Amino acid sequence: EVNITKEDGIKTCKVATNGGDLVTIRSFMTRSGEVTLDAGKSAMTEKGVEVYTSRDIDSYKPLDNFELDVDSLYQKHCAVWNKKWEEADIKTEDEKLQGALRFSVYHLIRSCNEDDPRVAICAKGHAGEGYYGRYFWDTEINMLPFFIKTNPKAARNLLMFRYLTLPGAKRNAAKYGYSGARYAWESSVTGDDECANWQYADHEIHVTADIVYAIMNYVNATGDEEFLRDYGLEIMIETAKYWIERVDKRSDGSYNLLGVMGPDEYLPMTDNNAYTNRMVKYSLEMTLKYADKYKEKAENLGFDERLEKKVRDVYENLKLPYNKDTVLIKQCEDWDRYADLDFNVVWKDRNDFFARQISQEKNYRSKALKQADVLLMMYLFPEDFTEEQVKAAYDYYEPITTHDSSLSAAIYGIMAQKLGYTEEAKRFLQKMIDIDLDESRKGAEDGIHIANCGGLWQFVTCLT
Ligand code: IFM
Numbered sequence: 365e366v367n368i369t370k371e372d373g374i375k376t377c378k379v380a381t382n383g384g385d386l387v388t389i390r391s392f393m394t395r396s397g398e399v400t401l402d403a404g405k406s407a408m409t410e411k412g413v414e415v416y417t418s419r420d421i422d423s424y425k426p427l428d429n430f431e432l433d434v435d436s437l438y439q440k441h442c443a444v445w446n447k448k449w450e451e452a453d454i455k456t457e458d459e460k461l462q463g464a465l466r467f468s469v470y471h472l473i474r475s476c477n478e479d480d481p482r483v484a485i486c487a488k489g490h491a492g493e494g495y496y497g498r499y500f501w502d503t504e505i506n507m508l509p510f511f512i513k514t515n516p517k518a519a520r521n522l523l524m525f526r527y528l529t530l531p532g533a534k535r536n537a538a539k540y541g542y543s544g545a546r547y548a549w550e551s552s553v554t555g556d557d558e559c560a561n562w563q564y565a566d567h568e569i570h571v572t573a574d575i576v577y578a579i580m581n582y583v584n585a586t587g588d589e590e591f592l593r594d595y596g597l598e599i600m601i602e603t604a605k606y607w608i609e610r611v612d613k614r615s616d617g618s619y620n621l622l623g624v625m626g627p628d629e630y631l632p633m634t635d636n637n638a639y640t641n642r643m644v645k646y647s648l649e650m651t652l653k654y655a656d657k658y659k660e661k662a663e664n665l666g667f668d669e670r671l672e673k674k675v676r677d678v679y680e681n682l683k684l685p686y687n688k689d690t691v692l693i694k695q696c697e698d699w700d701r702y703a704d705l706d707f708n709v710v711w712k713d714r715n716d717f718f719a720r721q722i723s724q725e726k727n728y729r730s731k732a733l734k735q736a737d738v739l740l741m742m743y744l745f746p747e748d749f750t751e752e753q754v755k756a757a758y759d760y761y762e763p764i765t766t767h768d769s770s771l772s773a774a775i776y777g778i779m780a781q782k783l784g785y786t787e788e789a790k791r792f793l794q795k796m797i798d799i800d801l802d803e804s805r806k807g808a809e810d811g812i813h814i815a816n817c818g819g820l821w822q823f824v825t826c827l828t
Pocket of ligand 1: 487769771
């Protein structure tokens with residue numbers, strides 16, 4: 365057994381030979397060593413490395429002792445993974461689905477650091493360079509339900525990430541000239557928006573309300589109201605301060621969200637997108653409810669009488685572009701001004717993305733959707749809509765939805781299943797499976813579509 369002096373993270377080195385010979389390691393830094401062995405003898409070396417990030421340099425405390433026994437480390441590793449699988453595995457007799465499910469669950473688990481709220485899960489599940497490691501609403505809407513159910517601690521941490529990046533969200537709001545907090549469309553680790561495309565960065569504002577929706581989803585499922593009181597409430601109040609300035613008031617007294625991109629990213633600047641407005645209304649409703657419940661805390665956060673009055677006014681008069689009697693809910697108030705499109709003319713190769721076969725200029729003025737929008741609203745607010753409304757929306761929007769986004773198939777699959785459109789649901793299930801696993805598509809070359817992994821999990825758990 366040889367002890368090597370500490371050098372740049374490499375602490376101790378245990379070297380054993382099968383014949384008990386002394387083994388000399390000269391330099392670990394250059395990753396080379398020298399071993400002298402008698403003929404017929406072999407040697408094995410085990411090397412331990414501690415890894416820490418530049419964020420932890422000040423607080424980093426080197427371990428005194430390394431455990432360098434590969435067998436016992438492997439056993440520990442297996443024990444952790446076995447526990448994870450016990451918590452999250454879903455068994456099915458359908459072999460192909462089983463594989464896809466385990467692929468999804470595995471990537472969800474391994475992409476989440478349940479002990480560190482300073483990081484979340486980037487859109488490619490930390491498995492590739494796509495989207496440069498940025499965080500999207502994918503986490504809150506597509507992935508969080510998996511963690512809420514299988515690992516609430518991890519779910520809480522993901523939401524804590526949003527709390528810790530509130531200063532970044534405030535900077536984003538200030539950059540646009542608003543008070544309060546506006547969450548980034550493509551968040552960096554600091555919460556600052558790094559989205560390079562103006563269409564998304566400026567207009568896809570629903571993410572700010574999606575985060576409050578996700579907080580409530582977590583709190584309702586776990587009963588962790590302490591999280592809501594200690595962290596969620598501040599997010600609610602700060603984002604409410606942003607919303608009351610982001611709305612425009614019309615002469616009929618209504619408040620409106622104009623110039624908005626909903627979840628469907630093929631209509632960049634619409635007015636009163638149904639999904640966004642419904643989300644914001646919910647977010648303001650929860651803000652009022654919990655600011656009242658935790659009055660003192662809310663007051664300390666600046667939620668005074670004047671602010672309460674304003675938030676209530678916006679909440680009550682925020683326009684929803686539908687009511688309970690609207691059979692076909694329009695995606696946005698100005699939906700009718702967009703042009704109908706002959707998909708057979710434009711979208712010849714259905715194995716390739718629609719957006720690659722149409723100019724952006726034409727796409728942006730056409731009734732062609734990238735992904736679920738109205739249908740997603742109906743999925744997230746099921747109690748608001750009748751079956752007739754859901755059916756009308758599905759039958760109308762599905763034929764004009766390209767599903768270019770990997771976030772779409774799961775939602776359409778779930779809604780098809782709910783409507784009893786079994787064949788359609790199967791078609792979407794296949795789509796979900798193929799997104800990363802159909803080798804001919806090379807879907808995973810820039811990383812895993814981790815939102816789809818969460819979507820597949822939701823699809824399957826919705827069936828049970
Ligand atoms: O967040 C999604 C968006 O909805 C569609 N484009 C890709 C983004 C990242 O997955």
